[in-house]
Amino acid sequence: MQSPTSKPLIGAIVVDPTVLNTQERLTAFLESIIYKKYKTVLPSLISSSIQKGEWDKLTTVLRRWEWGLDRVQSEEWFKSGDFKLLCRRLNEVCVSFERIREDLSPEERELLSRVREMLRYDSPEVVKLAKELITIAITMRGGILSYTRHLKRWLKSLRTVIILEISEKTNVLSEAKAEIKNRIRNAGWKGKVFVTSLKITTAVALSSVFPTMINWIIDSFLIEMGEEATGRIVGVVVDGR
Numbered sequence: 001m002q003s004p005t006s007k008p009l010i011g012a013i014v015v016d017p018t019v020l021n022t023q024e025r026l027t028a029f030l031e032s033i034i035y036k037k038y039k040t041v042l043p044s045l046i047s048s049s050i051q052k053g054e055w056d057k058l059t060t061v062l063r064r065w066e067w068g069l070d071r072v073q074s075e076e077w078f079k080s081g082d083f084k085l086l087c088r089r090l091n092e093v094c095v096s097f098e099r100i101r102e103d104l105s106p107e108e109r110e111l112l113s114r115v116r117e118m119l120r121y122d123s124p125e126v127v128k129l130a131k132e133l134i135t136i137a138i139t140m141r142g143g144i145l146s147y148t149r150h151l152k153r154w155l156k157s158l159r160t161v162i163i164l165e166i167s168e169k170t171n172v173l174s175e176a177k178a179e180i181k182n183r184i185r186n187a188g189w190k191g192k193v194f195v196t197s198l199k200i201t202t203a204v205a206l207s208s209v210f211p212t213m214i215n216w217i218i219d220s221f222l223i224e225m226g227e228e229a230t231g232r233i234v235g236v237v238v239d240g241r
Contacts, residue, residue, distance in 0.1 A: 011038070011039065011140060011141035011142060012038055012039040012040070012041055012136075012137075012140040012141060012142035012143075013034055013035075013038040013039070013040045013041070013142060013143060013145050013180070014040075014041050014043075014133055014136045014137050014140070014142045014143070014144045014145065015029075015040065015041065015042050015043070015046070015090070015094060015145060016133065016144050016145055016146035016147075016150075016151050017043075017046065017061065017062050017065040017066065017129065018065070018066050018146050018147045018148045018150060018151070019090075019145065019146070019147060020046070020058075020062055020087060020090070021062055021066050021069060021074065021077075021147075022073075022074075022077060023077055023080075023082060023083070023086070024188075024189065025147050025189065025191075026086045026087075026090065027086065027187075027188070028184050028187045028188050028189035029090075029145075029184060029187075029189075030086065030089055030090060030093070030187075031187035031188065032183040032184045032186065032187040032189075033183070034145075034180060034183050034184070035093040035094060037179075037183070039095065039100075039140065039142075040093065040094045040095070041094060041095055041096070041097055041100060041136050041140060041142065042090070042091065042094040042095070042096050042097070043096075043097060043129055043132045043133060043136065044096055044097050044098045044132060045061060045125065045128070045129050045132070046058065046061075046129075047091055047094070047096035047097075047098070048096070048098075049061075050087045050088060050090070050091040051091060053084075055078070055083075055084065058087075059078040061125065061126055061129060062078070064126045065126060065129070065150060065154070066148060066150050067150075097132065097135075097136050100136075100140065104139070108139055108140075111138065111139055111200075112135065112139045114200065115134065115135045115138050115139065115200070116135060118200075119131040119134060119135065119158065127154075127157075127158075130151075130154040130155060130157075130158065131158065133151070134155065134158075134198055137196070137197070137198045138198050138199060138200060143176065143177075143180070143195040143196060143197050144195070144196040144197075144198075145180065145193065145194070145195055146193075146194045146195075146196065147191060147192065147193065147194070148192075148194070149194065151194065151196060152194075152196070155196070176195070177195045180193065180195055181193045181195075
């Protein structure tokens, strides 16, 4: 139980591209009014594309992010007036990371700079999007909300990031995750919801950061990744059941 003065486990919600990929998902997200409880952040590429009406650019990224979408259904959705209407609504209730950056504290700016240096943003656009999701989540103490496991696979493709997957039974992030899941399901969504939390830590500190994890799992990551003074970005995916 957190004390009244302690910081919440999740201070913001970062919107993963999968939220936009079907009408059911986007509608459930908007009707859950999560944005009234948490600061809800859109990656700059998504926010900018919606604001400028660059729908072809946006849908190209959405398709690349979540491969395996039903082509007929997704094409019908992306070309519909409802897609544009709901995307604009999403942009209204969320804030772009570009806007948030103007109000960061000196400590948050330093953290932002460190994350960007570790990730090296010179990448293809869809990889850049994955890196921005990481940057927002760490800087804003945020949880990345996704409807699929595609985020996990994108993050695992970035060598700087270690992904550890846990069950709600460990009670790590369970209160925040349960609230988010319940809000979305009360809005009509019946599928899975994933919340990914990330932070920077050194390899030496991994065991103390995740005391519930089995040590040999952590050790295998360290052997594979190697020790670096700059630390690693560690992501915890709370399961989607």
